[in-house]
Amino acid sequence: MDFTLNGVDKKARAGTLKLAHGIVQTPIFMPVGTQASVKSLDAIDLQTHLNAPIILANTYHLYLRPGADLIHNLGGLHGFSQFQGNFLTDSGGFQAFSLQHNAKEHAEGIVFKSHIDGSLHLFTPAKVLDVQYALNSDICMVLDDLVGLPASFDRLKHAVEKTTEWARVSLEHHQTHASPTNHIFAIVQGGTDPHLRRQSALELGELDFDGYAIGGLAVGESADEMYRTIAHTTEFLSPHKPRYLMGVGTPQDILNAIELGVDMFDCVMPTRNARNGTLFTNLGKLSIKAQAQKSSDTPLDPKCGCYTCKHYSKAYLHHLFKARELLYFRLASLHNLHFYLELVRGAREAILRGEYADYKTCMLACY
Template sequence: MSTSFTLHATDGRARTGVISTPRGDIRTPAFMPVGTAGTVKAMLPGSVRATGADILLGNTYHLMLRPTAERVHRLGGLHKFMNWDRPILTDSGGFQVMSLADLRKLTEHGVTFKSHIDGSKHEITPERSMEIQRLLGSDIVMCFDECPALPATDEAVADSMRLSMRWAERSKLAFGDRPGHMLFGIQQGGVTEELRAESARALTGIGFDGYAIGGLAVGEGQEAMFGVLDYAPEMLPADKPRYLMGVGKPDDIVGAVKRGVDMMDCVLPSRSGRTGQAFTRHGVVNIKNARHQDDPRPLDEACTCPACRDYSRAYLHHVFRSHEMISGMLLTWHNLHYFQEIMQGIRDAIAAGTFADWEAAFHAGRAAGDIDPL
């Protein structure tokens, strides 16, 4: 019933290793597909696993509102409920309360808000967030934190970060002793190095099984995000996994790994798949464009996913334009496959000590652009 994190190799600041849990190993660097409401949209759980995913992310805010954490618990927990027997990480609900909920009221105790679904009133505190995640049965639990809407003043970011640190202490106490489950703290502090350092000191003083870097990928731009990642990961313990929340695009992922990040998640591969965007080693392909309508070639000739193996660009264009469900299914599978291919390439390169060469080839391939139209 134990959990552990083992580093196998480093190359510069990039790291590869394994997070071991009772439900299976998570190879790092790891990209976690997002299963917001107990499903990765347009995918069967077995199909998600076939892309190479070791772990999924579930959403505390959405699941507490519908179908409710208590109902999921009565039905055997989230793993059984959604038919996914490998590790699940659940976020704390803080970001969604900030971005989705109506009439949010923040106090030292927690947050009260009205559901975006039906207007019903709810409260999340650090203690309630821990209870919801326990009822769901997630393997990796996130502390409840406060996510300030940006842009914000330095004073507002500092106040928010310090509130999150007090909530982190309460989350740790409420989490208790749960063998086989991990609790991650979340570093905050915006784009200010001193605040990030203060947050890291507070979190390491409390002590967690892993550490997330929160409050990025919220519109600040890649340059500012990488500026924070140039120092933030190394403020956190080297012997614990480091998780960058809500990232991201393929080049964001590679840049984050280069700076010492071990885990990431993002809705981008599935959301883009449903809107006709495919990520490939040659960059982003918009399958909706008319140039694809007579093209018998695959989306990516080097890809082995079902969309590329069994279907042409012309077919993918047709089913997207026809609003057929198979369009989102195939393009989401392709995108998740490609993201997991990136992660495997990164892990292999770090282990071989060739990450810089792999990174250069990755960027060169994407810079070359899509294949020429027929």
């Protein structure tokens, strides 16, 4: 994988990631397209209105429906969805965790029941990669053992050992089965225990993956515990590889994690909050449901250059939300994702100027 650091401001990093479907400048936020679709948006929205260079799709869900073979036969994720930027796909480990009443550990991986029809399936390190190769993912995540917090030391230690074991199997499989455009990231585990995080990061670092993710956070620990764990973990990750914090996503979390040396992010928050009536602006969060928006002829954010703010008033969006019109979901999602993408673009520019601390302070003042 071609990853170049263009600038560093203390621990904050600005980099360039060259992938088969375009260049990704970091720090970057990846919109979540679980079903090969970012909810309420299409490929034109993502490429033209948002200029999103990479989005995330979900291996577990796409494997179950419509199936990896069908997507492969229809041109992979890019041909199937018509999004011509890059795709990162997760391994399904989080779904096994979140749907744990349907899943259990197996000697070779994770056995789970489909939430759709109850059918039984086995995800092994090799199988989840084969699924992602069929999807033609630009970045593939390995299968890991994710544990909710709080958890016992013994359970966390077992998860680290299992994650390393599966990572070794994954890397061996990847070296003989992947195409040159399919890259692979390992996932550091260990809960909030500093010794286990160090162990996991060092063991995975010896295996020379294309990049490294920090997993197993935002699953029950406090914000302070999460930040301490990120700060500790990045100390043991290669400075020459991209770093991805999985599933973490308030503006505050992203800004703090960038300061701690993280490059890549994803979260459902911007689109989920949009659908529920909460919009992110440069003046803080705004509730479109509030009666004060009913007759306002101003845009959501006077400083915002998104498609929604250029064309529509708060009054119109308030009306759409109250009337339960589907158009509201698209316009609100476009705005929130634009805010997130501009947040990380602004962070990159500040890092390159050596002014990240000031940028972070300014942005956090509204949050």
